[in-house]
Amino acid sequence: MIVLFIGKSAAGKDRFSKEKVRDGYIPIVSYTTRPIRNGEIDGVDYNFVTNEEFEQLISEGKIMEYRSYETCVDHKKDIWYYGSPRVDLSIGDYVGVVTVSGVWSYIKEYGAKNLEVIYLKADDDIREGRARNRGSFDEAEWNRRLKEDDKDFSPDKIYELTKSLWYFTEKWNNKNLTNT
Secondary structure, three states, X not given: OEEEEEEOOOOOHHHHHHHHHHOOOEEOOOXXXXXXXXXXXXXXXXXXXXHHHHHHHHHOOOEEEEXXXXXXXXXXXXXXXXXXXXXXXXXXXXXXXXOHHHHHXXXXXXXXXXXEEEEEEOOHHHHHHHHHHOOXXXXXXXXXXXXXXXXXXXXXXXXXXXXXXXEXXXXXXXXXXXXX
């Protein structure tokens, strides 16, 4: 079984994923080319790689699904890539954090019966407070994320996803402002 958390930025996906790891689930540690934040640990929070390393992982078939985001942090434009590694379901149960489009890739790769998707929701003001508490908050990047979140988590997209899954749960997470 693979448990996947989805939700808008700062909804608490990482926090809930870490709880599952404490319960014995194997973490799916995504790859990213974005800069590491204060307090993050390479290989634990993400596998931080260069663009060239990311492209190599794709060409070797080690990344199952990936996406890119055009960013502008500190007035510097960049493209950040995120990708999920392939996992071996015979080893045990996994937990990860993905986007709605990422769930579709997991359905294709592992089958809907092997997935449990938990959609975490939180009020916008709560999410912004969490994002600010992470440090290195950038207003332009946050506004970009809000626009992307509105598109990615439109009711139509969520409805279509729920029709294809066996296990889907919505959960509100408006507590613990500092724990995302």
